[in-house]
Amino acid sequence: MIDALRFEWVRLHTIRSTYWLLASALVLNVATAFLVALLTRHHMLTNVIVGAVVTAGGANPPVPLAAVFVAAIGIFATGHEYAYGTIQPTLTAIPQRSTVLAAKTIVVAVVGAGFAVVSMVVDLAAGVIFWHEVPDLTIEPLAGALPGYLVLTVLWAVLGTQLGQLFRSVAAPLVVVLVIPLVVEQLIFRMSNLPALDWLQPAVKFLPFLAGSQLTSLSGEAAGSDATQFGLFDRWISGSIFAAFIAAVLAAAWLSFNRRDA
Secondary structure (H helix, E strand, O other), rough: HHHHHHHHHHHHHOHHHHHHHHHHHHHHHHHHHHHHHHHHHOOOOOOOHHHHHHHHOOOOOOOOOHHHHHHHHHHHHHHHHHOOOHHHHHHOOOOOOOHHHHHHHHHHHHHHHHHHHHHHHHHHHHHHHHHHHOOOOOOOHHHHHHHHHHHHHHHHHHHHHHHHHHHOHHHHHHHHHHHHHHHHHHHHHHHOOOOOHHHHHHHOOOHHHHHHHHHOOOOOOEEEEEEEOOOOOOOHHHHHHHHHHHHHHHHHHHHHHHOOOO
């Protein structure tokens, strides 16, 4: 396993797309943090404002855009192997397929965790420019939202890795991580507000990407929804729903990888 981890780390940090994606994600995060801090500079400094800056939006966007870039790193880690035919030499060097997939997942997850920590520090610095003070991050909802952002980013990184392996491509997984949360889940969410389709409301809290966004919730809201109206679960139960969805994708990717030819 150590050799597989070393192999995957060398491969990941020697391709330019990794740096471009991380840089794009960081710039997007900092730009969002800077804009939120700028627009609220004359407001009383609240936990919601601080959290929205440090996590680059909290749970309000239907998709944490920076996390999509991190997921793309995972997609490239597996999808590129098939796009460029390098999966054969990889499996020649490391015949144990479970080890290969585990190494890719662990390395990408670590990169995602590192990005989350760095982005929160830089976002906080962007906010302090306007606040002229460092806020207390140990009180709720910040005490839950900040580790929640870390977990959410790691989960997106793992999801990208498994989707890349499952589809054995780059384009299809990218479509999935954008279309499901931005189109499918938002369509279900909007339709559940219609009186004739209000029976959909109990299902809203089980939508995986919407549930995952609750990990960074700052005021019981996700994607503009009322948590009470839809009976959304709390932060960590909602996160568990998203994690269970990713675990199912991981299981499907693992089975496919072990049963199909390279």
